[in-house]
Amino acid sequence: MVSPLHSNGRAQLREDKAVTSIGELAPKPDLRPELLLKLSGKLQTTLELSQLLEIFFREIQQAVLVDGLSYNHAGNNILQSQGKTSPHSVSYRLQTQQDYMGDLTFHRSTRFREHELANLEGLLTTLVYPMRNALRYHEALAAAFRDPLTGAGNRVALDKTLSRELELAKRHGQQLSVLMLDLDYFKQVNDQHGHSTGDKVLKDAADCICSCIRQTDMCFRYGGEEFLVMLSSADQSGALRIAERIRMSIAALIFNAPKGELQISASIGCATLRGDDDRDSLVQRADKALYQAKHGGRNRVISDVDMAFSELEQAAE
Template sequence: MVSPLHSNGRAQLREEKAVTSIGDLALKPDLRPELLLKLSGKLQTTLELSQLLEIFFEEIQQAVLVDGLTFAHSANNLLISQGKNSPHSVSYRLQTQQDYMGDLTFHRSTRFREHELANLEGLLTTLVYPMRNALRYYEALAAAFRDPLTGAGNRVALDKTLSREVELAKRHGQQLSVLMIDLDHFKQVNDEFGHSMGDKVLKDAADCMTACIRQTDMCFRYGGEEFLVMLSSADQAGALRIAERIRMSISDMTFENAKGKLQVTTSIGCATLRGIDNTDSLVQRADTALYEAKHGGRNRVISDADTAFTESERV
């Protein structure tokens, strides 16, 4: 079904894939059958969302000229654009009886006429099921790179993402920092409050970390009660500010079950990319800083610069 959010025309895709107008006076699409057949065939050639929308954007120009389109799916944190934004727009919700597949907005410098809206809605009916399949494929891929308990990225996702970001940061001369985060005395949480409480602490702590970072940053579960946060375009000072925000936010959280109330703290090690770094050396320096934070009494943030100073003192 294609439901308009900001237009007067409406069209509906029934299970038999027939388009019916809602209302006797609604305009019917005026589209060549061979255009719909060609468009439907091309949309079946990919499961990649960006490519699917690119094909749709290019092919519909034969029936309705549009300057650009924007696809949004808030649950999957997706925002994909083709072409350019313009002053006038019309938005539609894509859905079947079982699935919501996001909102699609068309942009144009001039207003859409009624017969153009009818044609857009007819064209959209060819997109509904390919979009559903592409979203399911996207969600399956995302699940393969996500820790099932916390929703943070897993080690496979970390290895792929961090390697790419280190390479890009070096190539373009950009800053990159990582935080190694450990929940203090986590074994005691499991021993004294039970594993279900331990699972809740891990999940809520991961949610808290994600809420403290920017959209360009990423949180990964490194293993057990350890997490790694990758901070794009963040120098040491910026990384330390975010680390302190995470530390304070987690320490403010309160958990409770039949065995009583619980508060947890974190120790955080911070490292910023250097010219000679690779992914292993960057993570190792953050891990060393984390060790110093735990060795120094826990519930604190230590940077790799601090550990270098401490090591020189020891020498």
């Protein structure tokens, strides 16, 4: 079903893809059958959302002139667009009885007429099921790169993402920092309170980390109770501020465990990209800083710069 969200369109699509007018006098779609057949065939050639929307935007111009379209699926954190935005718009919700498939907005510099809205709604019937298939593919792909317990990215996602972001940061002269985070004495949580409590601690800690970082940043489960946070466009001072915010937020968590209330803490190592860094050297410096934070008393943040100063002081002595 395609339901108008905010428009003067007065049509909706049923599961059988038939357009039924709410008002008897509402215009009917005036679309050539060969156009719908061609569009339907092309939409079935891809499972990539961006390509699907590009094909749809390009092909519907034969029936209705549209300056741009935007697609939003809040549940999957997807926001994509084609063309340009304009003063006038009309929005539709894409859904079947079982699946919600997001909201689609069409933009144009002039108002959409009634017969054009009817044609748009007729064209949308060809998009519903290809969009459902593309979303299922997107969700399956996302699950393959997500840690099933915490919802953070897994090591496969980390390897792909960090290499790409490091290359982009170097190419465009941008800052990039990483945080290596380890939950202190986590083995004792499992030993004393059970693995179900340990799983709860890991998941809530991951949620806590994600609530402290920006939308452009990413959190990955590095292994066990260790997480890596990638901070885009963050220099050392900015990375340290975020790290300290994460440390304090985790320390404030309170868990109701079988043996009473439980609190945890985290040690964090921070490293900022240098000109000669590759992925491994950047992560190794953050890991080394984490090692210093844990052996310096835990529940603290240490940067690779702090670590370098400490090593120079020791050498001077």
